[in-house]
Amino acid sequence: MTGEPLLEARNLIKDYGASRVVNDLSLQLYRGETLGLVGESGSGKSTVARLLLRLIEPTSGQIVCRLDHNGAPHEIDLRHIKANEMRRLRRKLAIVFQDPYAALDPRMTVRQTLAEPFAIHGEKPVGTGRAIDNLEARLIELVREVGLDSSALCRYPHEFSGGQRQRINIARALALRPEILILDEPVSALDVSVGAQVINLLKDLQQRYGLTCLFISHSMPLVRYLCDRVAVMQHGRIVETGTWSEVCEHPREAYTQQLLAATPEMPVLSE
Ligand SMILES: Nc1ncnc2c1ncn2[C@@H]1O[C@H](COP(=O)(O)OP(=O)(O)OP(=O)(O)O)[C@@H](O)[C@H]1O
Ligand SMILES: [Mg+2]
DSSP: OOSOOSEEEEEEEEEETTEEEEEEEEEEEOTTOEEEEEEOTTSSHHHHHHHHTTSSOOSEEEEEEOOEETTEEOOEEGGGSOHHHHHHHHTTEEEEOSOTTTTSOTTSOHHHHHHHHHHHTTOOOOOSSOHHHHHHHHHHHHHHHTTOOGGGGGSOGGGSOHHHHHHHHHHHHHTTOOSEEEEESTTTTSOHHHHHHHHHHHHHHHHHHTOEEEEEESOHHHHHHHOSEEEEEETTEEEEEEEHIIIIISOOSHHHHHHHHTOOOOOOOOO
């Protein structure tokens, strides 16, 4: 890859008590790419996602971001910026979590859920009408973008299937037009065929918006389908990184070979 990474972890360490969950981890995410982060359960993948978004604080190390900031892309260490600056940057960084059931507030309609990021960030969708009409137009656009009907807006999470709920989570993540999308096992709670549809939606959105994505997964076939590069994680470290063919066709690490061997057959995915 050329150029400077859009988001970068440098020598990250995260300790929980005596256990080192992320151990001197460095990772680069380049503009427009999808990087797959794979590794066995407990290797620290979700912790890395949370550290990158600063949902949790690292014990040490740097998280460097080169998102446009005040109009100019320059290097910002996310650990040393003020809360209000972080809030501004957070709009550009979105995450979709694994569990589509836990991620949505059951008391909120889809309209309320999707409107929330605009309220939190004080952002008004652009348009020619009144602010409230512009917001409604953007919410309709969002649900349609993820393949749902606009009638979904006045419904509650329990009225939707798992796949539909994950579409709503994706719509919420996209609400403020982020540049970086972190997907933490976005389909592992779904049936294979439903998951495949959500993956195809993600691939479509990624291409349409030129999103930069970190795709966390157990599934090597999904990583192969979606990702430009792969980083393999074990015990809090990256043990191998490269393109799919570098890492998976010629794995240097025995651990990567084990992950590949443990992977079930490719689910049905259409190009
Ligand atoms: N808040 C916490 N307090 C203590 N230990 C934690 C905490 N969060 C995570 N851990 C530990 O950190 C390790 C890595 O967890 P993490 O959730 O990042 O793994 P993962 O690679 O995402 O696993 P999975 O594939 O199962 O989602 C685990 O051993 C976990 O028990
Ligand atoms: Mg996880």
